Amino acid sequence: MLEMLSYPFIIRALVVGTLVSLCSALLGVNLVLKRYSMIGDGLSHVAFSAMAVATVMNWAPLWVAIPVVIAASYLLLVFSSGNGFSGDSAIALLSTGALAVGIFIISMKSGVNTDINNYMFGSVLAISRSEVSLSVILSLAVLVLYVLFYNKIFAVTFDEPFARATGVRAGFYNFLIAVLTSVTIVLGMRMIGALLISSLIIFPAMSSMRLFKCFRNVVVCSAVISVFCFLSGLVISYEYSAPTGASVVIINIAVFAAFCAIAFVRGRIRIKNEIAE
16 A cells, blocks of 8 residues: 555545545435436536547647536536426437537547547546646535535425525526536546546445435435545556556445445344334
8 A cells, every 4th residue: 555655646646536536426416316317427428528629629628628518517407497308308418419529529630549538438547737736626616615505505406496485596506516516527537537427426325325314424425435435446446457437436336235235134124123013
């Protein structure tokens, strides 16, 4: 472990990965409860398209992708709040269209750029110093905003009509969730890739929901699971020269299976106790 921490790129990966894992876990609970768990998949395709354009034009990928993905998240809110589109349909339309644009732009270049492969499949160990600085600042901003508006986000997540009736600006807080999610997805793509980013959002929330029902407990447990899975995946990636993103997802799957087993056993014990009484 000490040898692993002696490499600067491991330290960079550790800092960025931990912060992004925290952000994705916190927002993942809200997205799963609002039945928008696949929004990560849709917005990651939009981010991939934006990064493809930025790479081809020699622009900074993160600076281009973040505003584009925020705009896409706003369009998703508009489409899904009327206009005859369901949330799933809007995500499917946006994600497939954006992915097609990204692939088309890449095909215009001779060969596939390595940076594009990193964004598609993830390469947390290749994060540059400038990307680390930007990722840390944005991740901390996401965490601070989430904590500051925790009560409002909780209200909008659980009962939006009631929140509106009590004077909460539900539209604004839905957009805030979308913006925070957009930033997290763009940052997470560097770590885990466009193809796997939705798992970083879904698995910790789904795992914690197997055992806890209180929103706050689910959020805390989800954050712990997400950080644990990232750290475990990073160690496995280092020890066995395996892809970091895939390693993190596999650990998440194992944790989800373990939590399901614990929930099943706990349910059987409760049933037996009720019968015995």
